[in-house]
Amino acid sequence: MARWRIQQIFWMATALLLLIGFYLSFLYAPRERVMGDVQRIFYFHMPLAWNGFLAFAITFVSGLLYLRTRKLKYDLWAAASAEVGLLFITLALLTGSIWARSAWGTYWTWEPRLTTAAVLWLMYAFYLILRSYIENREKMRLIAAAYGIVAFINVPIVFMSIRWWRTLHPVLIEPTGLKMETPMVLTLVVALVAFTMFYVLLLAQRIKLAQAEESIQAMKEQLKEA
Amino acid sequence: MAKGALELKNVSKAIGSRRILKDVSFSFESGRRYLLLGANGSGKTTLFKVMAGLWRPTSGAVYYKHLNIADLNGAYSQEIGFLSHELGMYEELTGLQNLAFFAELYGVRQPHTRALEFLELLGLRFFAHEKVKSYSRGMKQRLAIAKALLHGPKILLLDEPFAGLDLRGTSLLMELIRWALSSEGLLILSSHDPELGWQVADEFLYLERGVLLSHGDRARYAEKTIEQRLTGAADVGVC
Amino acid sequence: MLKRPSSSDSPAQRTLESANADAARISLAQRGLLAGAWAILKKDLAYELQNRETLVVLTVFSLVVVFIFSFAFDLAEAEAKRLLPGLLWMTILFASVLGFSKSMAFERRGDALSGLLLAPIPKEAIFLGKVMSSLLFLLASELVLLPLFFAFFSIKASFTQMGLLVLVLLLGSVGLAVVGSFLAAICQVSRQGEILFSLGYFPLVIPILIAGTTLSKSVLETSQIPPGPWLNVLIAFDLIYAVVCLWVFEYVVED
Numbered sequence: 001m002a003r004w005r006i007q008q009i010f011w012m013a014t015a016l017l018l019l020i021g022f023y024l025s026f027l028y029a030p031r032e033r034v035m036g037d038v039q040r041i042f043y044f045h046m047p048l049a050w051n052g053f054l055a056f057a058i059t060f061v062s063g064l065l066y067l068r069t070r071k072l073k074y075d076l077w078a079a080a081s082a083e084v085g086l087l088f089i090t091l092a093l094l095t096g097s098i099w100a101r102s103a104w105g106t107y108w109t110w111e112p113r114l115t116t117a118a119v120l121w122l123m124y125a126f127y128l129i130l131r132s133y134i135e136n137r138e139k140m141r142l143i144a145a146a147y148g149i150v151a152f153i154n155v156p157i158v159f160m161s162i163r164w165w166r167t168l169h170p171v172l173i174e175p176t177g178l179k180m181e182t183p184m185v186l187t188l189v190v191a192l193v194a195f196t197m198f199y200v201l202l203l204a205q206r207i208k209l210a211q212a213e214e215s216i217q218a219m220k221e222q223l224k225e226a
Numbered sequence: 227m228a229k230g231a232l233e234l235k236n237v238s239k240a241i242g243s244r245r246i247l248k249d250v251s252f253s254f255e256s257g258r259r260y261l262l263l264g265a266n267g268s269g270k271t272t273l274f275k276v277m278a279g280l281w282r283p284t285s286g287a288v289y290y291k292h293l294n295i296a297d298l299n300g301a302y303s304q305e306i307g308f309l310s311h312e313l314g315m316y317e318e319l320t321g322l323q324n325l326a327f328f329a330e331l332y333g334v335r336q337p338h339t340r341a342l343e344f345l346e347l348l349g350l351r352f353f354a355h356e357k358v359k360s361y362s363r364g365m366k367q368r369l370a371i372a373k374a375l376l377h378g379p380k381i382l383l384l385d386e387p388f389a390g391l392d393l394r395g396t397s398l399l400m401e402l403i404r405w406a407l408s409s410e411g412l413l414i415l416s417s418h419d420p421e422l423g424w425q426v427a428d429e430f431l432y433l434e435r436g437v438l439l440s441h442g443d444r445a446r447y448a449e450k451t452i453e454q455r456l457t458g459a460a461d462v463g464v465c
Numbered sequence: 466m467l468k469r470p471s472s473s474d475s476p477a478q479r480t481l482e483s484a485n486a487d488a489a490r491i492s493l494a495q496r497g498l499l500a501g502a503w504a505i506l507k508k509d510l511a512y513e514l515q516n517r518e519t520l521v522v523l524t525v526f527s528l529v530v531v532f533i534f535s536f537a538f539d540l541a542e543a544e545a546k547r548l549l550p551g552l553l554w555m556t557i558l559f560a561s562v563l564g565f566s567k568s569m570a571f572e573r574r575g576d577a578l579s580g581l582l583l584a585p586i587p588k589e590a591i592f593l594g595k596v597m598s599s600l601l602f603l604l605a606s607e608l609v610l611l612p613l614f615f616a617f618f619s620i621k622a623s624f625t626q627m628g629l630l631v632l633v634l635l636l637g638s639v640g641l642a643v644v645g646s647f648l649a650a651i652c653q654v655s656r657q658g659e660i661l662f663s664l665g666y667f668p669l670v671i672p673i674l675i676a677g678t679t680l681s682k683s684v685l686e687t688s689q690i691p692p693g694p695w696l697n698v699l700i701a702f703d704l705i706y707a708v709v710c711l712w713v714f715e716y717v718v719e720d
Contacts, residue, residue: 067713119671122668126661126665126668129661130651130652130655133655133657133661134655135655135656138242142716142717142719143651146651146713146714146717147651147665149709149713150647150669150706150709153705153709154668154672157698161675161676164693165675214243218242218243278583280582282719299585299587302585304585312576312580313576313577314580314583315575315577316512317574318571327504330507331501331584331585331586332584343480346480359575
């Protein structure tokens, strides 16, 4: 039962921290002078983007571990993390473009981080499509792990390429450097921790679900055999 | 290497959560011919793929001359000729191109000449320059047999070699099998028609739901009423 | 030999015996990476020379694209020079998708891969062979594409410009061939492989698209390789992906 207790405490702590995060970002953090209230979206955008990236890194590492050990759990981790990561990156892209509309006057700009996030979205959407399109489960796991590795090493290359590419183009809109005051930094840190915990929570739930799916599949096979 | 040329040690194979082979152990001696029997879905094809080194067993291992085939790679591939359900060749290429290509992969000297010889041998000479996709089922089977024999393998694994063959093809294959293996060669074949298999085999192995239930010579085959089991006449009974 | 039939000198037996003798001699010689890759490349080329399917398809595709682009844009030379690099690389990307789809179908019918996996060659040889043959087809189609683009958009280019452009195309095509062959091997497993391939291919090759267009543009405008890391991006992409894909390939084809 100890395990269950820990889970419960983690649930509550996450919920509490998220609430505090909301309070801090909407009410406590000072109004940004240039951008006004829109800047507050940053406290959501940045943790979402960071966790999205973290999630894909975990997919990458789990893929490596799966190829090494062939333990089913690593494949389930990889898949679950990719799903949660895709959700986070989607939200990060949405919040990012709302921010961009107000800060730079456009919903979309070929800013390196934004573009990299978009490429990430495409690659991991494909990762999930790939998983559902291959009928042979064992083969699918190997292939997904291999693709997860190949996709992840593309991330730094894409990021650097776009950064260099941008420097060659006339830069019309420069992202204004944020003058971060101490309350702002505090808010950001709390939000970051809260969202990271939220990510861990979602990941754990998704893995549990995946394990249930696998055992149902196993039972079906056993029934077929009997 | 008289004893135990090819050895299965506690071979199990699961695909997903389905266990297809369950702890199969057996020692194949060189110079003998084995007939692998079992109903559909008993794990024969899976066992062939594991023995050919195409599928790695979930647990246990296959040993060739006391070495794990997983560590042998190319050296083992060179020694086996495997005929499977899949054609394993290019349908868009001609029979000759296919055989010459695979002969080259197997390091056969003069692959082109060798390919022609084997097409001749299996009565496909006339179709050498036709694309494989235009071949009939039986012709494809003949071509696949040619590919399995082409490099002079010491171990022949033939999964349902008689499938799709006409009577001439069947007797030709019988002859080839008898000739192809030198005294130290090993043959393992499966056949849905045990009588056909017994024309070449010395010993049988009987698989049921992934378990190796029984093995032995012709007398034991009769004694254990394997044939009745296969036809479904004898329902239960312990081996 | 056991149970040898009495008519011991039939041609069938001679064939089998020579096969046996041959096998004894070379079975010790490990089939190398390059020998296997070379055999696979030769097989693809032989088929192509006989049927010319891929090249015909790619040439006609290039013609169609060039026609449509030149109608749609109706450009003066200055504008054309600005747009050409992007159009050129877009066309190459789409042409390569066509090429890989064809090659996937070719490999899948008859389940040729299982035959290749059975052969005594390293698994990497299969990958290397496919990369080399797809690279060759890609370069051949670029050879058709490039003059068409120059003619239809009436662009004049010096020898230096052409030389540099060829270098850029070569480096970019290596990366496309590597990533494309890897993805083709992955997608081939699914029945909807062709659809999957086009979904997965473009996001992976974005760095090539960016570096390739930037380099080509600079070559056409200033007839030199631009300052900055672009050539290195292409080279790094080629090398990194060659190593990683070669490494994970054996897992992809494993059953």
